[in-house]
Every structure is written in C-alpha cells, then in structure tokens.
Amino acid sequence: MKEYKLKINNNSYNVVIKDVTDDAVLAEVNGKQHIVNIDTIENFTAVADSKARAPISAMPSASPAAPMASPPASATAGSGAILTPIPGQIISITVSLGEQVRTGQKLLVLEAMKLENSITATIDGTVSEILIAEGDVVNQGQPLIILT
The missing domain is CATH 2.40.50.100 (RNA polymerase II/Efflux pump adaptor protein, barrel-sandwich hybrid domain)
Incomplete structure (x- = not known):
C-alpha cells in the first residue's frame, strides 16, 4: 500500500493505492474508494503475489455504490x-x-x-x-x- 499527497489545480488530495493489477488500480482518494481501469501504461509492471488474485472489480469496496442486482428480464x-x-x-x-x-x-x-x-x-x-x-x-x- 502506497500513500501520496498530491496537489492538482491547487486542490489537495490524499491518495492511497490499495491494490494494482494488470488492468486496474484500487485507489482511495480523500477517503473514498475508486477503481481506475488501465488502458495502457508505459514502463509499468503490476506486482503479483504467489496467490491467485481476484480482479479488483470483485473486491469489496468502501464505496457507497450498492451492489448491482441482476437486471430485470425486461432489461436485456x-x-x-x-x-x-x-x-x-x-x-x-x-x-x-x-x-x-x-x-x-x-x-x-x-x-x-x-x-x-x-x-x-x-x-x-x-x-x-x-x-x-x-x-x-x-x-x-x-x-x-x-x-x-
């Protein structure tokens, strides 16, 4: 877990990188979790541990977003x-x-x-x-x- 204090356009942000996979980053920005999808990054390698990892989208999130229910049959x-x-x-x-x-x-x-x-x-x-x-x-x- 890495922690950064960033200033963008004179706005301060506390960013904690919680997890990184080949295609996404789980980051906490000012206390709110976000999943950032990665299209391409040059000179970047995700650190993998020896255990199989679930994709970030499957990880529990502190975000207030409710889990997505199965869409109704009419939502095909x-x-x-x-x-x-x-x-x-x-x-x-x-x-x-x-x-x-x-x-x-x-x-x-x-x-x-x-x-x-x-x-x-x-x-x-x-x-x-x-x-x-x-x-x-x-x-x-x-x-x-x-x-x-």
Whole structure:
C-alpha cells in the first residue's frame, strides 16, 4: 500500500493505492474508494503475489455504490433498457411511469465526479419501469429505466 499527497489545480488530495493489477488500480482518494481501469501504461509492471488474485472489480469496496442486482428480464440488450454510462448518484428523475418519450429526451440527471450528466432516451417509447430513485448511488452498466 502506497500513500501520496498530491496537489492538482491547487486542490489537495490524499491518495492511497490499495491494490494494482494488470488492468486496474484500487485507489482511495480523500477517503473514498475508486477503481481506475488501465488502458495502457508505459514502463509499468503490476506486482503479483504467489496467490491467485481476484480482479479488483470483485473486491469489496468502501464505496457507497450498492451492489448491482441482476437486471430485470425486461432489461436485456435491445429492450429499451437505459443503462448507467458511468458510476454516480441520481440527482433527479424527469419522467414518470407510463410517460411517452422521444429519442434524445432527458430522462434523469446523474452526478458523477461533481458534474451533472443528462441521461437521455435512446429510443422512442413508453416508460414502463423506473428502477432507481433520487439519491440512489448507481454502478456503471446498471439498468435505470426501461422503455417499451
């Protein structure tokens, strides 16, 4: 475990590197855990121990994100399931059950990394399920709303 004190754009960060694998880093930044996926790093070798290791995504996290439940049967690919593009917190839901929506219409606002992101409809349809509530913390790929 390595600890760093970093300053980025005059903001101070306490970073603890908890684990490193070939494709991800488990880091705690100012007390909050994050999984950082690695695409490529030059001159980097992950230190492996003699025991087989679980991928970081399988490790317990202190993050407030709830574990992802199995998606409902209606949330299969091509079904109109609106999935979380990035982990974050639901700030507001702008549609209701039974509402007709058009492609590109805002469905909800997701806060991620202190930025508000509008999540929009990918197809025309009717809101048949709302699987989250305002204030929920969601994982990447988690079904949010089902359109039929």
